[in-house]
Amino acid sequence: SLPVDLAGLPVPVVYAFTKGEPGSVTLTSDDGHGARLAAERLKKMGRKRLLHITGPLEFTSAVERAEAFRAVAGGGAPVLHGVWSEAWGHEAIDRIWNTGGERPDGIFCGNDQIARGVVDALRERGVRVPEDVSVIGFDxxxxMAAQTRPPLTTVDMNLKELGREAGLMVLALAEGRTIEPGLRKLPCRLVVRDSCGGVGRQN
Structure with a gap:
């Protein structure tokens, strides 16, 4: 929640990534869309055993991404919830590789920090990315993405476009135009680098 109450301000307010007052306009990225792009890309690369390593269940974004991932990957696809850190990415790989069960060949991570930890942990085990396992991040x-080895394929939330939309809405409201209240979700895009196979294309 916001530290100040913006409802009484004599200027138009558009909320981004936080729940606004009733009747307000809220803009956010479409987390589900981003997760679908990632899972679809992994399947397109021929990956069959997909896994999602993400942040805490208390985060709506983590839950929405996990649900969308499972909708593409299949309801039985495993999802591991932890914290938003490289250390958690490392720990998740330790856990999977030490249990002796089925190992993934495609991993979608809830943010780029987790993905960096995953890639490092795989490399330490002699697992090649992307030849043996494709990895995709989010953010x-x-x-972070450029310094990961190999560079990280990841979901971009189009924050510049979201900021532009918010600015245009504030201007419209300031001019007295009516903007339909409610939540607007803006689409994400996948930035393809080396970590999932297939280089240099964006879609």
């Missing part, structure tokens, strides 16, 4: 945190 397109470009410094």
């Amino acid at each position: 397109n945190w470009e410094i």
Whole structure:
């Protein structure tokens, strides 16, 4: 929740990534759409044993991504909830590789930090990315994605476009135009780098 109450301000307010007042306009990225793009890409690369490693269940975004991932990957596809960190990505791979069960050949991670930990943990085991396992992150945190070895394929939430939309809405409201209240979800895009196989294309 916000630390201040914006409802009484004499200026138009558009909320982004937080629940607004009743009757307000809220903009957010479509987490489910981003997760579907990732899972579909893994399947397109021929991956059959898909896994999702993500953040805590208390985060709506983590739950929405997990549900959308399972809708594409199949209801039985495993989802591991933890924290949003490289250490959790590492720990999740430790857990999977040490149990001796079926190992994934495609992993979708809830953010780029988790993905970086996953890629590092796989490399330490001599598992090749993307030849043996394809990995996809979420956020397109470009410094993290570019420095991962191999560079990370990841979902971009189009935050610049979201900011642009919010700005246009504030201007429209300031001019007295009516904007239909409610939640608007903006689509994501997949930025393809080396970690899932298939290089240099965006869709």
